[in-house]
Structures are given as structure tokens and as C-alpha cells.
Amino acid sequence: DTGVSQDPRHKITKRGQNVTFRCDPISEHNRLYWYRQTLGQGPEFLTYFQNEAQLEKSRLLSDRFSAERPKGSFSTLEIQRTEQGDSAMYLCASSHRDGNEKLFFGSGTQLSVL
Amino acid sequence: GENVEQHPSTLSVQEGDSAVIKCTYSDSASNYFPWYKQELGKRPQLIIDIRSNVGEKKDQRIAVTLNKTAKHFSLHITETQPEDSAVYFCAATNDYKLSFGAGTTVTVRA
Numbered sequence: 001d002t003g004v005s006q007d008p009r010h011k012i013t014k015r016g017q018n019v020t021f022r023c024d025p026i027s028e029h030n031r032l033y034w035y036r037q038t039l040g041q042g043p044e045f046l047t048y049f050q051n052e053a054q055l056e057k058s059r060l061l062s063d064r065f066s067a068e069r070p071k072g073s074f075s076t077l078e079i080q081r082t083e084q085g086d087s088a089m090y091l092c093a094s095s096h097r098d099g100n101e102k103l104f105f106g107s108g109t110q111l112s113v114l
Numbered sequence: 115g116e117n118v119e120q121h122p123s124t125l126s127v128q129e130g131d132s133a134v135i136k137c138t139y140s141d142s143a144s145n146y147f148p149w150y151k152q153e154l155g156k157r158p159q160l161i162i163d164i165r166s167n168v169g170e171k172k173d174q175r176i177a178v179t180l181n182k183t184a185k186h187f188s189l190h191i192t193e194t195q196p197e198d199s200a201v202y203f204c205a206a207t208n209d210y211k212l213s214f215g216a217g218t219t220v221t222v223r224a
Binding site: 003004031043045091103105108 | 213
């Protein structure tokens with residue numbers, strides 16, 4: 001499968017712990033996005049990278065959240081001091097070139113904070 | 115920012131009938147409108163998209179229409195089949211950041 005891949009698929013953690021998710025975009029895509037999806041809702045934009053530069057962060061992304069894309073390839077999303085409200089599906093997507101190009105999503109990481 | 119509303123939230127149709135999902139958007143500058151299908155436990159998959167310079171686009175049994183004046187767009191699925199059962203999301207953007215509707219759960223009854 002040469003699509004967007006995410007790891008892990010599922011993560012269960014205790015409140016207060018730190019978690020890190022990884023996303024590998026489609027290789028030729030220079031844009032990478034993180035979205036969050038809760039049950040019964042559409043995905044909500046969190047942040048966006050063009051190559052290694054993080055160009056926008058949503059107000060949904062509190063100081064406990066940090067995302068990186070160090071070499072313009074894979075990306076990581078870290079949540080520090082997790083809270084129960086962080087429980088959600090975290091989706092990564094990538095697209096090619098500038099402009100309104102098609103987004104391709106990964107299968108997501110389902111986070112459960114106990 | 116952009117606000118996308120989607121109706122209905124659930125839709126049950128008899129196999130072979132048509133299904134229509136409608137979305138409205140708030141930002142008149144939005145110019146790209148994709149539709150995603152998400153099956154249970156799977157990734158959202160792009161099924162069709164339309165740009166603001168086009169009023170209608172069709173791909174086999176699915177079609178999308180766009181009314182820029184009224185700021186609404188619709189997804190039409192004809193001759194529905196059991197494999198069409200899924201959650202469908204509409205989205206809109208004028209740059210790179212998609213704003214999604216809340217989704218429509220479509221159930222096709224055999």
C-alpha cells in the first residue's frame with residue numbers, strides 16, 4: 001500500500017501520560033495535514049506543513065500538542081499530559097503541490113485516554 | 115472561517131433507489147468542494163470533487179452539483195448498492211484547509 005500510513009492504529013493511555021503518533025505521507029506529496037475526528041463529526045483541521053515548515057496551527061491545538069516534520073517527509077504529533085478530552089481519531093493526510101489539490105487520508109490513530 | 119452544514123444526518127434508502135446529500139457553505143471565496151466516503155473503521159476516501167468553475171460533475175453512479183449563488187452543493191448516488199452504505203462527508207475550502215460537514219450515515223437496505 002503506497003498510501004498515507006499512520007502508526008500506531010490504536011493507542012490506549014492513562015490521563016497525564018505523553019503520546020506520540022507518526023505519519024508517513026505519500027512520497028511525492030509536499031503538503032501534510034493533521035486532523036482530529038470525534039464520533040459523529042467530520043474531521044477538524046489541526047495543523048499543516050508544507051515541506052518541513054509548519055505553516056498553520058488551529059486554535060484547537062493547545063500548548064500540549066506539538067507537531068514536527070523534520071525533514072519534510074514523515075511527521076509526528078505529540079500530546080503531552082493527555083486528558084480524557086483528547087480521546088479521538090487523529091488523521092493524517094497529504095497532498096501534492098500548491099493549491100486545492102486532493103487530500104489523501106491515512107487510516108488514523110485512535111487514541112483512548114483513560 | 116468556513117462553516118459547512120450537511121443534511122440529512124442519516125439516510126436510509128432501498129437498494130436501487132437514489133440518495134441525495136446536501137451541503138451549504140458560508141465562505142463565498144470557497145472554490146473546491148470534495149466528497150469523502152468513510153466506511154466503519156477505515157480512512158476517509160475521496161470519491162468525487164468539484165471546483166467552482168464547474169456546475170456539475172459525474173462519475174459513474176455518483177454526481178455532484180454546485181450552486182455558487184446559493185452556496186450549496188449536493189451529492190447524488192443513483193442505483194444504490196449495499197456497498198454504498200457508509201458515512202459521507204462534504205467539505206469546502208478556498209486554500210489548503212478543508213472544512214468538513216458533520217457527515218451523513220447512508221444505509222442501503224437490501
